[in-house]
Amino acid sequence: MFLQIIKGRYFYRVAQEQQEKYLIVRGERGKILDSRGRILSMDRNVYSLFADPSRIMDKEAAAVKIAGVLKLDQDKLLERLNRNRLFVWLLRGLDYDSASAYLNSIKLNGVSIKVERKRVYPHNDLAAQVLGAVDIDNNGISGVEIYYEELLKSTPGYKLTLGDGRNLILNDFTSTYMPSKSGKTIVLTIDQVIQYYAEEEARSLYQKYKAKRVSIVVLDPYTGEILSLANAPSFNPNSVQKSDLNNMKNFAISDQFEPGSVLKVISSAAVLDQNLVSLEDRIYCEKGTYRMGKRVLRDYRPYGDLDFKSVIVNSSNIGIAKSVQNMSSHKFYEYLRLFGAGDVTGVDLPGETGGLLRDVSGWTDYSQASIAMGQEIAVNCLHLAKIMSIIANGGYPIKPHIVKEIRDENGIKIKDVVPYKGERVISASTSETMRMVLAEVVEKGTGRSAKTSICPVAGKTGTAQKADLERGGYYANKYVATFMGFFPVDKPQLVVVVTVDEPQRVHFGGVVCAPAFKRLVEKVFMYLTFSDNSPREEHEAEQSFSWN
Numbered sequence: 001m002f003l004q005i006i007k008g009r010y011f012y013r014v015a016q017e018q019q020e021k022y023l024i025v026r027g028e029r030g031k032i033l034d035s036r037g038r039i040l041s042m043d044r045n046v047y048s049l050f051a052d053p054s055r056i057m058d059k060e061a062a063a064v065k066i067a068g069v070l071k072l073d074q075d076k077l078l079e080r081l082n083r084n085r086l087f088v089w090l091l092r093g094l095d096y097d098s099a100s101a102y103l104n105s106i107k108l109n110g111v112s113i114k115v116e117r118k119r120v121y122p123h124n125d126l127a128a129q130v131l132g133a134v135d136i137d138n139n140g141i142s143g144v145e146i147y148y149e150e151l152l153k154s155t156p157g158y159k160l161t162l163g164d165g166r167n168l169i170l171n172d173f174t175s176t177y178m179p180s181k182s183g184k185t186i187v188l189t190i191d192q193v194i195q196y197y198a199e200e201e202a203r204s205l206y207q208k209y210k211a212k213r214v215s216i217v218v219l220d221p222y223t224g225e226i227l228s229l230a231n232a233p234s235f236n237p238n239s240v241q242k243s244d245l246n247n248m249k250n251f252a253i254s255d256q257f258e259p260g261s262v263l264k265v266i267s268s269a270a271v272l273d274q275n276l277v278s279l280e281d282r283i284y285c286e287k288g289t290y291r292m293g294k295r296v297l298r299d300y301r302p303y304g305d306l307d308f309k310s311v312i313v314n315s316s317n318i319g320i321a322k323s324v325q326n327m328s329s330h331k332f333y334e335y336l337r338l339f340g341a342g343d344v345t346g347v348d349l350p351g352e353t354g355g356l357l358r359d360v361s362g363w364t365d366y367s368q369a370s371i372a373m374g375q376e377i378a379v380n381c382l383h384l385a386k387i388m389s390i391i392a393n394g395g396y397p398i399k400p401h402i403v404k405e406i407r408d409e410n411g412i413k414i415k416d417v418v419p420y421k422g423e424r425v426i427s428a429s430t431s432e433t434m435r436m437v438l439a440e441v442v443e444k445g446t447g448r449s450a451k452t453s454i455c456p457v458a459g460k461t462g463t464a465q466k467a468d469l470e471r472g473g474y475y476a477n478k479y480v481a482t483f484m485g486f487f488p489v490d491k492p493q494l495v496v497v498v499t500v501d502e503p504q505r506v507h508f509g510g511v512v513c514a515p516a517f518k519r520l521v522e523k524v525f526m527y528l529t530f531s532d533n534s535p536r537e538e539h540e541a542e543q544s545f546s547w548n
Contacts, residue, residue, distance in 0.1 A: 026117055027154025027180030029138055032131060032145075034192040035227070035404055039122055041131050041145070041237075043138070046118040047099035048092035053081045055110030062108055066090060069105045092136065093118055119145075125234045127195050129250040130188070130349070130402060133237035141240075142248050144402065147350050148186055151406060155181035182409035189225035189404045193531075194218055197523045198230035201498070201516045206232035209503035209512060215252035215381040216516075218524065219495045221389035221486060223419040224398035226347070227494065229253075229382070253345075253352040256378040257480045257501070260464025260509070261315045261446075263374035265387060265434065265484075267324050268312050270335035273430040276326040279309040279437070283319045290318040295366045297321055297373075312437050313445035315461060321369035329368050333360045336371070338425040339387050340397065347382060347400045355379045374464055385497045388460075388484045391438070392492035395431040397422035439489045449514035450485060454522050458492075459485020461509035466502070478502050483513035487521050493528070496520060 032041035049070070056062045063078035070091050080088045090111070091102070099113050119134040132143020139153070140146035157180035198216040206214045211232075218228035231251045235243035249255075271277045288302030299316050311319030324332055336342070342357025356378035358367075370376040379387075382400055389398050399420035406415040426434075438458035441447045446461040462482035465474040484497040498513040498520075506512055 030183030185407040198228040202232040212502040260462035262462030267372040479507035
């Protein structure tokens with residue numbers, strides 16, 4: 001009577017706690033697809049071994065047996081089994097056959113299999129720095145996986161069921177059940193095939209020139225969609241524990257560098273846009289040596305008189321430095337900012353650096369000339385793609401982005417990413433003039449190695465000495481080589497930027513990067529021309545209504 005009436009409520013709660021089991025039901029993390037619906041990242045079931053220490057009587061003997069089968073440290077395993085818990089992990093992330101084989105070999109009461117979700121990247125290291133990776137609990141730790149964590153992660157469900165005295169679940173007695181909810185599906189702007197081509201070129205350059213790193217960006221100059229963002233070296237997100245964590249960085253957006261002569265695209269466009277110089281105006285290039293105060297500027301070749309078009313085509317430092325002297329420093333700074341210098345591109349990926357552009361108040365007497373030829377300023381590879389997009393699309397700024405659309409757990413589209421449309425940066429005529437001149441850079445100038453018979457291309461080379469940030473000045477033997485361009489010339493479809501950090505033996509952008517640009521353009525052009533879902537017609541339509 002005492003137990004039933006006086007202690008009844010207490011023992012009822014004790015019995016309820018022992019018998020009722022609250023189980024978390026994990027859902028599926030959202031898929032990541034390429035722009036044509038091909039799977040880049042997904043969940044699959046894996047099988048993990050765990051133990052309930054309360055059901056293991058002889059823990060020392062169990063530790064010996066389990067450690068022998070699973071090849072685990074016996075002392076650490078015994079410490080786990082001696083914890084006052086009902087659940088400890090033994091080995092996670094196995095396929096079904098392996099987990100079953102281990103369980104049959106152990107044959108111990110209290111050791112069981114639990115089904116889990118594991119993130120799988122079917123193409124291993126393809127687009128690894130874009131996709132990112134997850135931790136052992138399927139939480140994003142880098143790339144798209146962490147940037148869009150809130151959309152990708154699932155909402156767990158639960159079920160309230162009964163268990164027996166041995167802590168075994170009695171599924172037939174489930175009283176309450178709330179199903180889990182899968183995460184959203186993310187559709188990227190990345191095209192799997194173009195990404196593969198770009199990574200192929202990046203690896204080739206990395207190995208051939210024993211470079212520190214290589215980055216390649218392929219960008220739609222009208223929408224800002226990134227069709228490829230490739231880096232070498234890379235890593236395999238399927239085995240993060242075995243990878244060099246330094247290679248998880250997305251070098252194309254995280255590493256900033258002085259761009260060198262590719263920045264002459266902005267300098268040239270600025271003076272042309274302000275009508276301070278025409279293509280026919282002649283500039284004396286001082287036979288290759290020109291003193292500006294305490295500084296001496298040099299050209300690679302001793303040019304004399306050059307018209308302004310030839311200054312660009314031959315990438316004359318002296319010619320471009322003289323031409324920007326006709327513009328006020330404040331106006332030049334304004335153009336740099338309009339092209340996005342010193343700011344982030346705003347791409348929807350983690351880890352982007354903002355570049356470097358000092359305010360005019362901090363410029364020296366020769367800063368304007370230095371910046372005009374790509375020194376005293378820092379950018380990342382993606383920013384160069386944005387700069388070239390402004391030239392290619394008629395003079396409008398774009399915002400690079402990596403996500404195309406978002407779908408719910410049933411695969412129904414719930415959100416489109418609308419391209420950013422900014423105010424015009426340079427006039428349509430300036431843009432057209434620059435496209436024509438950059439085409440001549442490839443036909444006759446420093447970018448001849450980028451020329452291809454498959455379609456007309458345009459571009460600009462860049463070779464920049466790396467700044468020694470510790471001692472000041474520049475390294476004598478460290479360079480960043482770049483080629484950035486677009487194709488076709490008359491109706492640009494895509495912008496491509498190739499950057500090689502510290503190439504060995506050869507360091508000129510026209511020699512190192514331009515041939516890679518050519519090979520990549522040829523592959524991409526053929527792929528888009530003959531693939532069923534070519535976006536080229538859409539781009540022409542977009543050009544007609546978006547920027548007129």
